[in-house]
Each structure stands twice: as C-alpha cells, then as structure tokens.
Amino acid sequence: MAIEVISKEENVQAEQGELPRKSQSNPPWTTDELILALDLYLRHRSSLPDKIHPEVQALSQLLGQIGSTLGLNRGGSFRNENGVYMKLGNFRRWDPKYVENGRKGLAKGNKNEKVVWDEFAEMPSKLAIAVAAIRRAVESSSAEAKALTGVSNEPDVIEAEEGKVLTRLHRYRERDRNLVQAKKKDVMKKQGCLRCEACGFDFAIAYGQVGNGIIDVHHTKPVHTLKPGEKTKLSDLALLCSNCHRLIHSKRPWLSVEQVRALRKEAQSNAI
Ligand SMILES: [Zn+2]
Numbered sequence: 184m185a186i187e188v189i190s191k192e193e194n195v196q197a198e199q200g201e202l203p204r205k206s207q208s209n210p211p212w213t214t215d216e217l218i219l220a221l222d223l224y225l226r227h228r229s230s231l232p233d234k235i236h237p238e239v240q241a242l243s244q245l246l247g248q249i250g251s252t253l254g255l256n257r258g259g260s261f262r263n264e265n266g267v268y269m270k271l272g273n274f275r276r277w278d279p280k281y282v283e284n285g286r287k288g289l290a291k292g293n294k295n296e297k298v299v300w301d302e303f304a305e306m307p308s309k310l311a312i313a314v315a316a317i318r319r320a321v322e323s324s325s326a327e328a329k330a331l332t333g334v335s336n337e338p339d340v341i342e343a344e345e346g347k348v349l350t351r352l353h354r355y356r357e358r359d360r361n362l363v364q365a366k367k368k369d370v371m372k373k374q375g376c377l378r379c380e381a382c383g384f385d386f387a388i389a390y391g392q393v394g395n396g397i398i399d400v401h402h403t404k405p406v407h408t409l410k411p412g413e414k415t416k417l418s419d420l421a422l423l424c425s426n427c428h429r430l431i432h433s434k435r436p437w438l439s440v441e442q443v444r445a446l447r448k449e450a451q452s453n454a455i
C-alpha cells in the first residue's frame with residue numbers, strides 16, 4: 184500500500200483552506216472573507232490575536248455563515264479558528280509596517296490577499312463601509328438576504344471589489360420586478376420610449392412590436408453605498424440595452440453609464 188507523505192507546509196496550507204486536505208477540501212478564501220479578515224488584522228496590527236481570541240472565534244462563525252450563503256461551506260474545518268489565525272499571518276506579508284524591519288509574514292497564501300490589501304488597507308472608510316454591508320447582507324434575516332443563497336454566480340459578471348455577497352445582492356436587486364416595472368413605467372411616461380441610456384438602442388425600433396418593453400434596469404449605485412433600510416430611488420436606476428449592461432459589469436470596478444458613453448464616443452471617433 185502506498186503511503187502518502189504530506190509535507191508540513193501542505194498541512195499548514197490545508198488548514199488555511201488553500202490546498203485540499205486528503206480527507207476534505209476547503210475552497211480558497213473569497214474576496215468578501217478576505218475583506219473581513221483584513222478588517223480584523225488592521226485592528227490588531229501591532230499584536231495579532233491568538234486562536235482563542237473572541238474576535239477570531241466570531242469571525243470564524245461569520246465566515247461559516249458567508250460560506251453557507253455562497254454554497255462553499257461543507258462543514259469540517261471550514262474557516263475554523265486556526266484558518267482565521269493563519270490568514271491574519273498571511274496579511275503580515277503585505278504589511279509594509281511589519282516587513283520594514285526585514286520580517287516576513289507567512290509566505291504561502293492566497294493571491295487575492297494582495298489585491299484586497301491594495302484596495303482596502305489604506306482606505307479605512309471604504310473598508311468600514313464594505314465590512315458593514317457584507318455583515319448586513321449575511322446576518323440579515325430578510326427575504327432578500329435569504330434569496331442570496333439561491334443565486335448563483337454569473338459567468339459574465341465580474342465580482343465587485345467588495346466581493347461575491349454584495350455582487351449577488353446588487354444583481355438580485357436589479358431584477359426586482361416591482362422596481363423594474365416602476366422604472367420602465369416612469370421613463371415611458373416621461374419620454375414615450377425605452378432607450379438605452381448609454382447607446383440609445385431601442386428594442387421596439389430595432390425589432391418592432393416584439394421588442395416593446397424590453398430593456399435592462401441597472402443600479403447606478405453599488406448596493407453597499409445604500410444605508411440600511413434606504414429605498415432605491417428611480418433616479419438611481421438606468422435603462423440599458425443588454426450589451427451595454429453586460430459591458431458595465433465586465434470590468435472591475437464596474438463601469439459607469441457615463442464611462443460607457445465615453446468609450447463609445449472614443450471608439451467611434453477612432454473608427455473615422
Ligand atoms: Zn446600449
């Protein structure tokens with residue numbers, strides 16, 4: 184019988200969830216999870232908490248909840264205290280204050296740690312808003328929060344900087360039937376047609392009667408910028424054709440309607 188030798192390093196990585204264990208596998212940390220871990224890291228930057236610290240345990244539990252929302256939590260050692268503790272050690276590597284004296288953090292980690300560090304570590308208010316929004320989305324018992332569990336990741340949609348949970352919430356809200364109908368009705372009443380705000384495409388003109396009423400509705404404000412309980416205003420919504428809408432969500436950070444208009448203008452002037 185062949186005996187598999189697992190190196191010490193592999194074991195450490197497995198505990199962090201980067202490598203599959205022989206008995207089970209933990210998926211890599213998502214951006215959402217790394218944002219929450221970074222928040223904990225920065226609050227204890229000078230002296231990291233140990234595995235039994237209440238905040239490490241609380242984060243471990245919250246990550247378990249996020250994992251369930253995203254369909255990643257299969258139990259076992261998923262984001263246990265040890266995994267959270269190791270992840271804090273991983274952030275050391277990207278912390279200029281820590282490495283300035285020649286010290287090194289844990290070498291092996293997830294490449295996303297650097298991305299999250301660069302996007303949030305020097306921006307405390309941006310980090311605080313993202314952390315609060317992720318917590319609200321996961322800890323809420325609203326129908327909306329429950330619905331996130333059933334939403335799958337869309338291949339064309341690039342994850343927002345704030346991660347998968349808020350991306351799902353954003354896309355879920357864009358499809359809210361009542362909101363979509365209210366927006367279309369409002370524009371129809373004011374303008375008499377439903378045109379893409381980025382390129383002017385009108386399904387009813389392009390396809391005749393069959394195209395009547397067809398247009399996407401896009402949230403121009405990322406959901407995490409909305410305060411708890413704040414209702415979406417119709418003016419926060421934009422009508423977009425499917426192409427422009429797809430383009431907007433294909434870049435990180437997501438493009439604005441104005442940016443798509445400018446891109447079209449630039450491409451058209453280059454073509455002449
Ligand atoms: Zn368009």
Ligand SMILES: [Zn+2]
Pocket residue numbers: 357400401402428431432
């Ligand atoms: Zn959209």
